[in-house]
Amino acid sequence: MLSAEGLRYTFGGGIVVALGDVSFSLAPGQTLAIFGPNGAGKTTLLKVLAGLIRPQAGSVRVAGGRRVIGWIGHQSHLYGHLTVRENLHFWGSLYGMPAAARAECAGAVLQRLGIADRADQPVWSLSRGLLQRAAIAKALIHEPQVLLLDEPFTGLDLAAAAEFRSLLAQLRGAGRVLVLATHNVDEGVELATDVAFQRRGRFVHYAPRAARGAAEIVEAYRRAVSDG
Amino acid sequence: MAELLAQAWTIARKDLVLEFRTRTALLSAVVFTALVLTVFNFGRDPTAVATIDLAPSILWVTFTFAAMLALNRAFQLELENQALEGLLVSPLPRVSLYWGKLLANLAFVGVVEAVGLPLFVLFFDVPIGRAVLPLVGVIALATVGFVTVGTLFSAMVIRTRFAELMLPVLLLPFLVPPLVLAVLATAKLFAARPLSESLGYLKLLAAYDIVFLTFASVLFRYTVDE
Numbered sequence: 001m002l003s004a005e006g007l008r009y010t011f012g013g014g015i016v017v018a019l020g021d022v023s024f025s026l027a028p029g030q031t032l033a034i035f036g037p038n039g040a041g042k043t044t045l046l047k048v049l050a051g052l053i054r055p056q057a058g059s060v061r062v063a064g065g066r067r068v069i070g071w072i073g074h075q076s077h078l079y080g081h082l083t084v085r086e087n088l089h090f091w092g093s094l095y096g097m098p099a100a101a102r103a104e105c106a107g108a109v110l111q112r113l114g115i116a117d118r119a120d121q122p123v124w125s126l127s128r129g130l131l132q133r134a135a136i137a138k139a140l141i142h143e144p145q146v147l148l149l150d151e152p153f154t155g156l157d158l159a160a161a162a163e164f165r166s167l168l169a170q171l172r173g174a175g176r177v178l179v180l181a182t183h184n185v186d187e188g189v190e191l192a193t194d195v196a197f198q199r200r201g202r203f204v205h206y207a208p209r210a211a212r213g214a215a216e217i218v219e220a221y222r223r224a225v226s227d228g
Numbered sequence: 229m230a231e232l233l234a235q236a237w238t239i240a241r242k243d244l245v246l247e248f249r250t251r252t253a254l255l256s257a258v259v260f261t262a263l264v265l266t267v268f269n270f271g272r273d274p275t276a277v278a279t280i281d282l283a284p285s286i287l288w289v290t291f292t293f294a295a296m297l298a299l300n301r302a303f304q305l306e307l308e309n310q311a312l313e314g315l316l317v318s319p320l321p322r323v324s325l326y327w328g329k330l331l332a333n334l335a336f337v338g339v340v341e342a343v344g345l346p347l348f349v350l351f352f353d354v355p356i357g358r359a360v361l362p363l364v365g366v367i368a369l370a371t372v373g374f375v376t377v378g379t380l381f382s383a384m385v386i387r388t389r390f391a392e393l394m395l396p397v398l399l400l401p402f403l404v405p406p407l408v409l410a411v412l413a414t415a416k417l418f419a420a421r422p423l424s425e426s427l428g429y430l431k432l433l434a435a436y437d438i439v440f441l442t443f444a445s446v447l448f449r450y451t452v453d454e
Binding site: 047050051052053054065066067069071073074075076077078079080081082086090091093094095096123138 | 235238242245246249250305308309310311313314315316317318319320453454
């Protein structure tokens with residue numbers, strides 16, 4: 001479904017290695033959680049997977065191409081002077097969804113994220129947390145098979161974060177591939193089927209989560225990012 | 229092709245709705261046009277140079293700088309919440325994004341020109357009576373030319389520092405050919421010369437439009453991809 005092979009990307013003429021020979025492969029239903037400190041190259045990796053940045057070496061394969069990718073990044077990608085619903089319709093149309101399907105999906109996803117009552121409000125009037133929920137709705141409007149999430153819990157309150165986690169678990173259960181990048185190990189570990197620790201662009205650890213609990217992974221992460 | 233155009237229209241419609249909701253850029257451009265024409269009207273000595281000799285240049289200098297405002301704002305819309313990133317992740321063909329922006333810019337500049345032309349006639353008392361239709365043709369051809377190139381450069385500079393300064397510096401050299409042709413054709417029309425005398429200029433303007441529309445459609449993807 002999603003595979004990366006030998007990805008390499010550097011900045012500043014090779015001085016800063018954002019991606020150093022990163023490879024992995026994910027099948028439907030798998031969730032890869034990538035943990036790493038700030039500047040480890042997590043966002044660069046997601047941008048390469050999304051096709052926003054062309055890697056200097058290596059390749060990415062996504063079954064279905066761009067059409068099946070959903071992206072939740074640091075920014076909402078929403079237009080402030082359109083309403084939440086208008087934004088969802090606009091983004092849905094870019095993914096080739098007919099008007100009736102857009103309306104149905106928008107209604108369902110807004111309901112699920114608890115912002116159906118804000119659907120006709122302009123985006124500029126939303127609080128940080130509601131904006132993040134609208135951004136999640138935008139990413140899900142075209143029912144993506146591959147979801148790339150960059151620090152997706154930022155700005156969500158505890159209840160919204162829990163609801164979003166449950167939604168992600170449901171998506172994983174429905175056979176979606178999720179790639180979640182965060183610096184906060186506690187946030188994504190429950191969802192993960194596979195875990196990677198990224199440091200200075202490289203995967204210093206990449207393995208199935210198996211039966212490991214959150215505490216074990218936190219401890220392994222601390223060791224991995226502090227070594228060397 | 230139909231899908232490319234449909235996607236382009238989706239982008240253009242979104243830009244026009246956003247502009248209609250805020251109106252700030254459009255109003256600024258219209259006010260700017262009126263102010264420039266006012267300054268030219270009072271800042272010249274009508275006894276030194278005949279109005280009819282200056283008028284074509286004044287018209288095109290005004291339209292060019294008003295168009296810069298439109299072109300600057302075209303991709304700035306996409307920097308809000310980094311929407312450009314979302315557009316580039318989506319399956320939207322790059323050429324549809326370019327054509328959409330081009331259509332929205334043409335509509336925007338067209339409105340500014342539609343307001344600016346009567347003001348120009350009012351201020352400078354230029355006899356355009358029988359030349360209205362050919363003049364609209366000249367304006368349309370020249371506008372398509374500089375908006376085509378301007379939309380490409382607008383995308384190129386949007387992620388640079390001082391984008392608003394960079395755009396005119398990069399763009400103006402490319403606008404010299406259509407501007408010269410437009411000024412020459414406009415001067416012939418204002419002088420009530422037969423249309424056949426302007427046809428050569430119109431053909432060259434059309435050729436400029438076709439060449440740069442083709443180049444810009446091909447090159448656009450390299451301006452937005454990282």
